[in-house]
Amino acid sequence: xxxxxxxxxxxxxxxxxxxxxxxxxxxxxxxxxxxxxxxxxxxxxxxxxxxxxxxxxxxxxxxxxxxxxxxxxxxxxxxxxxxxxxxxxxxxxxxxxxxxxx
Numbered sequence: 001x002x003x004x005x006x007x008x009x010x011x012x013x014x015x016x017x018x019x020x021x022x023x024x025x026x027x028x029x030x031x032x033x034x035x036x037x038x039x040x041x042x043x044x045x046x047x048x049x050x051x052x053x054x055x056x057x058x059x060x061x062x063x064x065x066x067x068x069x070x071x072x073x074x075x076x077x078x079x080x081x082x083x084x085x086x087x088x089x090x091x092x093x094x095x096x097x098x099x100x101x102x
Contacts, residue, residue, distance in 0.1 A: 001089060003098035006030075012037060012097060018061045018072070020052025024101055027052070028088065031072040033059050038072035039088040039099050045077060051085075 006023045007030075013019045018031040020042045029042040029051040040061070042052050049065030056062070060069040060078055069078040075085035089100040 001100045002102055003089070003091065003100050005096050006039075006090075006099045007097045009092050009095045009097055012092075016056045018052050018054060018056050020050055023099060026101065028099060028101075029061060029072075030090070030097075031056060031061050033072060036073075037090055037092070037097075039090040040070065040072055040075045041085040043085075044068050044070075045080075045083045045085065 007021055013032040015032050018029055020027050020029050027042040029040050031038045042050055044063040046066055046068045049063040051061050051063055054062045054064040061072050062069050075087040077083040091098050
C-alpha cells in the first residue's frame with residue numbers, strides 16, 4: 001500500500017457529512033458516518049454528479065443531482081447493486097489524513 005497525504009485531520013467532514021477533496025489528479029469523496037471515515041470515488045455513476053457536494057442520509061452518501069445513494073464503506077449504489085464506486089483505504093496519523101489510491 002502506498003498511502004499519500006490528502007488533507008489535515010482538521011479538514012475532515014463533520015459527523016454525517018461528505019466532502020470532496022483533490023488528490024493526485026483525482027477527486028475523492030470522504031464521508032464521515034457516525035465517526036467512521038470512508039473514501040470513495042467522487043463521481044456518481046448515474047450522470048457524474050459530485051458526491052462530495054451531496055448529503056449523508058441514513059448512513060449513505062446521496063448524489064445532489066438525482067439522489068443516487070451509495071454505501072461509503074462498499075461503494076455500492078443502494079438502488080442499483082450492480083453499480084459500484086471504487087473505495088480507498090484511508091487512515092489518520094499525527095493529525096494528517098492519508099489515502100491509498102492504488
